[in-house]
Amino acid sequence: MDGTVIKSTGSRYLVNCDGQIYECLLKGKIRLEGRKTTNPVAVGDRVKVVRDENGECSIQTIYPRKNYIIRKSINLSKQAQIIASNLDQAVLIATLVSPRTSLGFIDRFLVTAEAYSIPAKLLFNKCDMLNKDLLDLQDEIIAIYEKAGYPCYKVSSYSKQEVDALSALFKDKTTLITGHSGVGKSTFINALQPGLDLKTGEISSAHAKGMHTTTFAELHPLDFGGNIIDTPGIKELGLVEMKKEEVGHYFPEIRERMNDCKFNNCIHVNEPKCAVIAAVEAGEISEERYQSYLGILSGEEMDWKEWD
DSSP states (O other), X not given: OEEEEEEEOSSOEEEEETTEEEEEEEXXXXXXXXXXXXXXXXXXXXXXXXEOTTXXXXXXXXXXXXXXXXXXXSSTTOOEEXXXXXXXXXXXXXXXXXXXXXXXXXXXXXHHHHHTTOOEEEEEOOGGGOOHHHHHHHHHHHHHXXXXXXXXXXXXXXXXXXXXXXXXXXXXXXXXXXXXXXXXXXXXXXXXXXXXOOOOOXXXXXXXXXXXXXXSOEEEEOTTSOEEEEOOOOSOOBOOOOOHHHHGGGSHHHHTTGGGSSSTTOOSSSOTTOHHXXXXXXXSSOHHHHHHHHHHHHTOOOOSGGGO
């Protein structure tokens, strides 16, 4: 039987085969071969399932992936994990409060999506909690990302009308939804697809950060067409290793100008006649995005220093 992996618990996988859900083990050969990530099978994978005479089901084949998105562990192991595969788009839910999502985190997410050719969108949640100054700041941030070519949306997950207005964004697409713990991913998904009853969590008052409520990535079908892949909250997003000269390719506004630089190997830091630096000075590329680019080159994450 062919099916789609809808949940991984680390050792067992739930696979949807034409509406029938099977709990599957992973065949040893697949588990060991070509291990470059912590998980050989990911949510969203198309797989072949075989059931033996005892009724045990196992994944025998993983079909080629259209795409996938990876996060790298920030600890010393440096291992990478496939978050999900076969995506039509990835949506980052960001918040200005409870918790605050840094611009550096947003940019690392966008760079990761660009690196794996996955269209990305930004959804700013908890708009009902913002005062006028924060609403103005949110509009400034949205202007930065829309100028770079990323669609941005504003919502309060507790407003059914606002959530329903965004349903067309997800219709007939397989969408990865991610973000920090506490930004309201589960609340938003519950509103988008009533009846799921995903567990929602409280915000830690000590650190204004969310507490994990989703343990493993899981795919949920939408009644109006399409699928949502809910993911555990990500505290930090380590980038998979890339060469310095590659980083600019994952910033669309840099990519479209880099061929106009004087030198083919320009990395847009202090080279003469750099078209990217000229665009920053002319205001065509936002200073915030450019500083984030420099931060990724140097291995440092830019936070909200420019907004303090």
